[in-house]
Amino acid sequence: xxxxxxxxxxxxxxxxxxxxxxxxxxxxxxxxxxxxxxxxxxxxxxxxxxxxxxxxxxxxxxxxxxxxxxxxxxxxxxxxxxxxxxxxxxxxxxxxxxxxxxxxxxxxxxxxxxxxxxxxxxxxxxxxxxxxxxxxxxxxxxxxxxxxx
Numbered sequence: 001x002x003x004x005x006x007x008x009x010x011x012x013x014x015x016x017x018x019x020x021x022x023x024x025x026x027x028x029x030x031x032x033x034x035x036x037x038x039x040x041x042x043x044x045x046x047x048x049x050x051x052x053x054x055x056x057x058x059x060x061x062x063x064x065x066x067x068x069x070x071x072x073x074x075x076x077x078x079x080x081x082x083x084x085x086x087x088x089x090x091x092x093x094x095x096x097x098x099x100x101x102x103x104x105x106x107x108x109x110x111x112x113x114x115x116x117x118x119x120x121x122x123x124x125x126x127x128x129x130x131x132x133x134x135x136x137x138x139x140x141x142x143x144x145x146x147x148x149x
Contacts (some may be wrong), residue, residue, distance in 0.1 A: 001020070001022075003018065005018070005122075008122065021034075039050075073096070078095065102132065104121055105132070107121075109139060
């Protein structure tokens with residue numbers, strides 16, 4: 001799946017970007033979740049419309065309809081916390097950056113090439129990316145193991 005990002009706050013050259021997402025097997029596969037969302041919102045996967053946008057209740061049908069305005073951060077955060085509240089996770093300790101950090105850490109600890117996941121995460125510099133990555137135990141232990149003592 002390819003997602004085109006026309007502009008974002010960290011796109012200093014205003015060139016946009018594309019993010020590629022492969023479809024996995026698990027129930028938390030981002031590709032599967034996005035396809036389910038698109039189906040539920042009656043959005044064609046090839047549409048150039050905004051995918052995440054404001055929802056409003058229509059008076060006539062009392063159903064939700066989409067506006068052509070982007071969803072705001074606080075709306076997304078509130079929806080995320082509501083969704084997490086339905087699981088065993090504590091929604092008060094997670095924000096949208098938790099997923100960015102978790103994704104970067106998982107990629108780094110799964111031996112994804114650094115350049116690839118830096119580009120995927122749209123970090124301008126290594127130091128910006130490194131602030132999100134938490135090394136796993138095996139990576140941390142590899143330092144002392146490599147000493148051969």
